[in-house]
Amino acid sequence: MYDFFIAPFAEFEFMRRALVGMLALSLGAAPIGVFLMLRRMSLTGDAMQHAILPGAALGFLVAGFDLFAMTLGGIVAGLAVAIGAGVVARATELKEDASLAAFYLVSLALGVLIVSMRGSNIDLLHILFGSVLALDDATLILLAAFATITLGALAVVWRPLVLECVDPGFLRSVSRAGAPAHIAFLALVVLNLVGGFHALGTLLAVGIMMLPAVAARFWATDITRMIVIAVALAFLSGFGGLLVSYHLAAPSGPAIILVAGLIYLVSLVLGPVGGLRRRFAPGRHLEA
Amino acid sequence: MLTRRLLLAAALACAVTPVTAQEKLPVVATFSILGDFVKNVGGKRIALTTLVGPDGDAHVYSATPADAKNVAEAKIVFTNGLGFEGWMERLVKASGTKAMVVAATKGVRARRAAGGQGKDHDDELDPHAWQSVANAKIYVANIRDALIKADAAGKAEYEGNAVAYLAELDGLDREIRTAAAGIAPARRKVITSHDALAYFQADYGIQFISPQGVSTESEASARDVARIIRQIRAQKIPAVFLENVSDPRLVKRIADETGAKIGGTLFSDALSDAKGPAATYIDMMRHNLRQFAAALMS
Numbered sequence: 001m002y003d004f005f006i007a008p009f010a011e012f013e014f015m016r017r018a019l020v021g022m023l024a025l026s027l028g029a030a031p032i033g034v035f036l037m038l039r040r041m042s043l044t045g046d047a048m049q050h051a052i053l054p055g056a057a058l059g060f061l062v063a064g065f066d067l068f069a070m071t072l073g074g075i076v077a078g079l080a081v082a083i084g085a086g087v088v089a090r091a092t093e094l095k096e097d098a099s100l101a102a103f104y105l106v107s108l109a110l111g112v113l114i115v116s117m118r119g120s121n122i123d124l125l126h127i128l129f130g131s132v133l134a135l136d137d138a139t140l141i142l143l144a145a146f147a148t149i150t151l152g153a154l155a156v157v158w159r160p161l162v163l164e165c166v167d168p169g170f171l172r173s174v175s176r177a178g179a180p181a182h183i184a185f186l187a188l189v190v191l192n193l194v195g196g197f198h199a200l201g202t203l204l205a206v207g208i209m210m211l212p213a214v215a216a217r218f219w220a221t222d223i224t225r226m227i228v229i230a231v232a233l234a235f236l237s238g239f240g241g242l243l244v245s246y247h248l249a250a251p252s253g254p255a256i257i258l259v260a261g262l263i264y265l266v267s268l269v270l271g272p273v274g275g276l277r278r279r280f281a282p283g284r285h286l287e288a
Numbered sequence: 289m290l291t292r293r294l295l296l297a298a299a300l301a302c303a304v305t306p307v308t309a310q311e312k313l314p315v316v317a318t319f320s321i322l323g324d325f326v327k328n329v330g331g332k333r334i335a336l337t338t339l340v341g342p343d344g345d346a347h348v349y350s351a352t353p354a355d356a357k358n359v360a361e362a363k364i365v366f367t368n369g370l371g372f373e374g375w376m377e378r379l380v381k382a383s384g385t386k387a388m389v390v391a392a393t394k395g396v397r398a399r400r401a402a403g404g405q406g407k408d409h410d411d412e413l414d415p416h417a418w419q420s421v422a423n424a425k426i427y428v429a430n431i432r433d434a435l436i437k438a439d440a441a442g443k444a445e446y447e448g449n450a451v452a453y454l455a456e457l458d459g460l461d462r463e464i465r466t467a468a469a470g471i472a473p474a475r476r477k478v479i480t481s482h483d484a485l486a487y488f489q490a491d492y493g494i495q496f497i498s499p500q501g502v503s504t505e506s507e508a509s510a511r512d513v514a515r516i517i518r519q520i521r522a523q524k525i526p527a528v529f530l531e532n533v534s535d536p537r538l539v540k541r542i543a544d545e546t547g548a549k550i551g552g553t554l555f556s557d558a559l560s561d562a563k564g565p566a567a568t569y570i571d572m573m574r575h576n577l578r579q580f581a582a583a584l585m586s
Contacts, residue, residue, distance in 0.1 A: 249509040249511040
């Protein structure tokens, strides 16, 4: 038991760092994922993920594997696409998903172009696949800072955000906080994707954001509880994925996401809220 | 691109210019390090074409029609031998050349390729003999003899060049031995993914340990990283040269966690281009030596 679960982390610092990084990432990304899911924006994360690529690539082109440059580039590019899509959606006939699709596709193509200018495509792979095994102090502090900002900001915009999930029409009739809250929320999405991209790479970061959130949906009806469960499941995925990577010599990023996927499947089947078990083996009918 | 254009230009030039008595002796060398030897011995009397240029991998190379033309027109084709250029035999045959084919390693005491790491070499022998300066001198002697045989008129010049170059190599050999002796015996160990340094290890006593379970192509797993770290700790290895773990962040993490130093770039199978740190064989050996010394001296 000890050998299997604890020893890898006790013996190797890089495993402990990876675990801490996953904890920070779970605390920030999972709640964001829950809101994305509740607002039916589950695929937005995916689109935004591609949108931050050119920024990160530009940072990489200018400064190589430099944490600050790649982070800044990613955030700027992500915000530009998020706000650009939002503005186009509000100002024109186009719906938000359509304008987002347009923006992120352009952005992705630009990113690939920029990365190719650097020449070697090995570099591109490393941008896309990150490395949770190689978190240094600066990256860990960055991840922790993002998680802190996310939790603080969520506390501030909590009420309008929840209301907009449930009844946007009502929110609009009683308050004008909807639009600022929406923008702040998109900014948080970008922030957490950039963080996730340092740990897992651009392709997998969105996985740790969405999969635990979607899985948590099967375990709770209450949004607060759902968020707590999502964070726990995300961290569990990180822990399990690292163990899989350690014991089975699997690449760590995909291992973490696959464990999250497994948790999702289990939740889908066994979850008490709207899962398959409820559908095919309903509980006893309650009688008043 | 430029080199290819030069090769084409050279091929065209060969085709157009009529052969005269003053024509330089056309010779071909298969890869950059061998080319450097040939250039040093042949001097101005030869027109040298090197098939696999600087930074090129001579293990896997696909010959071009221009190469075949060069080989066909050459009087001597120098190869490393010991199974290094597997593609060369076919090229020689296909080009229909009448050139004398000389394996520069003739007379070298070949080492067996270390099991497991030498996946490029199907046969048993380790072809990277030039990593020992003593072997390099055998290369030079073979090249000198072959050039004299093909161009007896230049005998004096070839011999003169060879003597001068051999003296330089002797100096290099002494230099490496002195530098290696200056490193404490317990610290003469590095982890490197280069599998071409066995001759260097045999002659100069720096031990090269290959990292376990690391491949370039796939993303590293936690187990791979854990293995390397354990190995470095267990064998108390002071430095790592892990160029093929291409994620610099990961190499840095390994170094931080073990206290090992990160070494610079090594050149083992090919020279760098003229502006690089290893433009000639002697520069290459000096460069590698400096990298080892910098990483291993405490």
